[in-house]
Amino acid sequence: MHPLPKVAVGRHLSSESVNLDNYRSWAGDALTEEIRQLCKDLHGLRVCNLNATATGGGVAELLSRMIPVYLALGIEADWRLIYGDKEFFTITKSFHNALQGGTLHLTDATEQAYLERNRQSAEMLPDDYDIFIVHDPQPAAIRHFMNSGNKHKWIWRCHIDSSAPNSEVWEFLRTYIQEYDAAVFTMKAFQPGDLNLDRIVFIPPAIDPAATKNMELPTDVCHRAIGEMGVDLHRPLLLQVARFDPWKDPLGVIEAYRLVKKARPEVQLAMLGAMAGDDPEAWGILDQINAEAVDDPDLHVLTNLTGVGSMEVNAFQRTADVVLQKSLREGFGLVVAEAFWKTRPVVAGHAGGIPMQFPAGYEDCLVE
Numbered sequence: 001m002h003p004l005p006k007v008a009v010g011r012h013l014s015s016e017s018v019n020l021d022n023y024r025s026w027a028g029d030a031l032t033e034e035i036r037q038l039c040k041d042l043h044g045l046r047v048c049n050l051n052a053t054a055t056g057g058g059v060a061e062l063l064s065r066m067i068p069v070y071l072a073l074g075i076e077a078d079w080r081l082i083y084g085d086k087e088f089f090t091i092t093k094s095f096h097n098a099l100q101g102g103t104l105h106l107t108d109a110t111e112q113a114y115l116e117r118n119r120q121s122a123e124m125l126p127d128d129y130d131i132f133i134v135h136d137p138q139p140a141a142i143r144h145f146m147n148s149g150n151k152h153k154w155i156w157r158c159h160i161d162s163s164a165p166n167s168e169v170w171e172f173l174r175t176y177i178q179e180y181d182a183a184v185f186t187m188k189a190f191q192p193g194d195l196n197l198d199r200i201v202f203i204p205p206a207i208d209p210a211a212t213k214n215m216e217l218p219t220d221v222c223h224r225a226i227g228e229m230g231v232d233l234h235r236p237l238l239l240q241v242a243r244f245d246p247w248k249d250p251l252g253v254i255e256a257y258r259l260v261k262k263a264r265p266e267v268q269l270a271m272l273g274a275m276a277g278d279d280p281e282a283w284g285i286l287d288q289i290n291a292e293a294v295d296d297p298d299l300h301v302l303t304n305l306t307g308v309g310s311m312e313v314n315a316f317q318r319t320a321d322v323v324l325q326k327s328l329r330e331g332f333g334l335v336v337a338e339a340f341w342k343t344r345p346v347v348a349g350h351a352g353g354i355p356m357q358f359p360a361g362y363e364d365c366l367v368e
Contacts, residue, residue: 043074051135056276098166212310225315239320244285
């Protein structure tokens with residue numbers, strides 16, 4: 001049986017790790033050296049990060065930048081993808097929605113399909129690691145099916161706002177999450193009150209200023225990139241960068257844009273999103289957005305399938321007059337940090353980890 005696929009991060013650059021010194025200008029000498037000292041005792045530690053997709057979501061983006069840093073610190077880190085098909089990812093997207101408070105009634109068939117895919121992934125998962133970090137609900141039950149006793153340490157990393165989960169779905173998943181040694185949430189408010197583990201910690205994510213999406217870009221490069229996508233550089237531009245997901249309220253964004261357009265007819269809206277392999281629901285949302293854009297040449301809908309990559313997102317974020325993130329539920333909202341890094345004004349939903357990113361005195365830019 002073949003092992004679960006490993007994501008080769010950075011190998012296309014003929015480099016297995018980044019140079020930590022490249023971050024000194026942002027982190028400073030003291031913090032850079034502190035990180036090195038803290039990791040001295042971790043040299044050679046084998047860590048496996050496990051999630052559902054290599055592209056298209058915030059988790060994949062975080063891991064693509066974190067794994068090279070692990071390697072630079074002497075930690076032998078891998079990133080593997082669980083086994084899944086359309087049925088499985090439809091189920092796990094419904095679990096994702098339910099953890100954020102969405103409605104879902106579990107059936108025996110749903111539970112069994114979810115558990116069977118986790119069991120199959122467990123059979124294909126090499127066990128020669130010291131620590132497994134399992135991200136979000138898709139692979140949450142895999143710990144249950146690993147017959148390795150206490151040989152490894154297991155951490156469940158939840159990136160979702162699970163502060164008020166659907167009780168039926170949470171009760172089902174909690175059975176398996178309780179088997180972990182520790183859990184990590186973005187903020188304390190996200191921890192369900194009835195989760196009892198020996199160690200629970202709260203760590204917000206961060207952006208990487210050295211990443212293609214965040215590095216400095218000359219203005220002429222930005223203008224050329226977005227001009228080629230059909231945007232009029234001489235008129236104001238609103239922007240939302242987000243997965244095509246009902247919790248990102250894309251139709252609400254379009255409604256807000258049209259309200260603005262009544263007062264400022266020249267305004268444009270660009271909606272950028274990546275299609276993730278573990279999110280079948282996104283295609284239906286994209287169809288709804290495209291239907292709204294059919295008769296509106298000022299509404300630009302762009303995806304990774306139409307040539308939008310990290311550099312193009314960077315260019316749009318640096319050029320937009322206002323960046324929107326109209327989330328109804330949110331884990332952290334890395335795109336808010338990205339926009340602030342590029343000194344763009346942001347109007348965003350008062351959801352999840354977004355408010356913690358706003359400086360004091362700017363609460364009026366958060367909307368309910």
